[in-house]
Amino acid sequence: MRIRSTTILAVRRDAEIAIGGDGQVTLGDTAIKHGARKIRKIHDDRVLIGFAGSASDAITLYENLEKKLQQYRGNLQKSAVELAREWRSDRILRQVDALMIAIDANDGYLISGNGDVIAPDDDVLAIGSGAPIALAAAKVLLKHSDLTAKEVISEALQLTSEICIYTNDQIEIDTIKA
Numbered sequence: 001m002r003i004r005s006t007t008i009l010a011v012r013r014d015a016e017i018a019i020g021g022d023g024q025v026t027l028g029d030t031a032i033k034h035g036a037r038k039i040r041k042i043h044d045d046r047v048l049i050g051f052a053g054s055a056s057d058a059i060t061l062y063e064n065l066e067k068k069l070q071q072y073r074g075n076l077q078k079s080a081v082e083l084a085r086e087w088r089s090d091r092i093l094r095q096v097d098a099l100m101i102a103i104d105a106n107d108g109y110l111i112s113g114n115g116d117v118i119a120p121d122d123d124v125l126a127i128g129s130g131a132p133i134a135l136a137a138a139k140v141l142l143k144h145s146d147l148t149a150k151e152v153i154s155e156a157l158q159l160t161s162e163i164c165i166y167t168n169d170q171i172e173i174d175t176i177k178a
Contacts, residue, residue, distance in 0.1 A: 006038055007130030007160050007167040008050035010103045011138055012123035013149040015178045017103055019048040020153035022130070022161060023170035035170050043069040046104055047076060048174055052128035053098025060093070061100050061111075076102060080109045080117045088115040099127040105178040130157075130164035150175050 010019040025033035039050040040062060047069060051058035064086065068079035080102055087093045093113070100111045103125065110118040110125050124142065126135040137156035141147055147155065153173050161169040 006036075006052045006128035007134050007157060007164060008038060008052055008101055008127050009131075009134040009138055009153050009156055009160075010048065010050065010101045010108055010125040011142070011149040011152045012103065012108060012178070013142065013147075013152065016149040016175055017048060017105060017108075017178060018149035018153045018173055018175045019050050019101065019103060020150075020157050020171055020173035021050050021128075022157055022167045023172065024166060024168035026166050031168070034168055037172060039172055039174055041174055041176070042066050043074055043104075045176065046074065048101075048103050048176060050101045050127070051098055052100075052131075053096070057096040057098040058100075060096055061087075061098060064093075065100070065102060065111075074104075076104045076107045076109070077117075080107075080111050084111050084113075084115045084117045087111075087113045101125045101127055105176065129166035130160040133163050134160040134167075 008021040019039050021038040023035040025036050065083050068082050072078040124138045134156045137159045141152045157171045161167045
């Protein structure tokens with residue numbers, strides 16, 4: 001059976017950066033956990049990260065990104081590129097089946113094991129089962145409202161939970177200031 005879980009959404013608006021995720025983990029067609037924690041603050045609370053994938057893979061990526069941030073003195077771009085390079089080329093890490101969003105005051109990236117380090121054209125990133133819905137909702141809210149980044153995340157993920165069967169309404173949001 002395939003474990004499905006999560007919608008992670010990151011938004012930057014004005015001086016606020018927010019990331020949020022729902023808490024659902026699904027095994028086949030059964031929701032087996034409702035309050036999973038899929039987002040974190042790292043590197044002295046200056047970088048927000050979120051994961052879509054298995055918990056053990058997420059922890060591995062989190063630890064490796066934290067090491068890269070230490071090695072490159074908090075340079076998220078360099079750290080993300082080096083993590084993706086290592087992820088793609090390392091025999092063991094290549095087996096990791098996950099996606100990651102990492103965002104700080106200056107940059108935001110979607111990072112994958114294929115070596116992808118993708119910066120968005122705008123200030124919105126989404127991964128996971130409900131990503132297309134959350135991304136669309138956030139873009140509309142950013143364009144047509146004055147909501148804060150945290151409020152955009154909350155509204156977009158709430159809407160996503162009403163449509164995507166792999167996303168629930170137990171939403172966790174973290175923020176940092178730019």
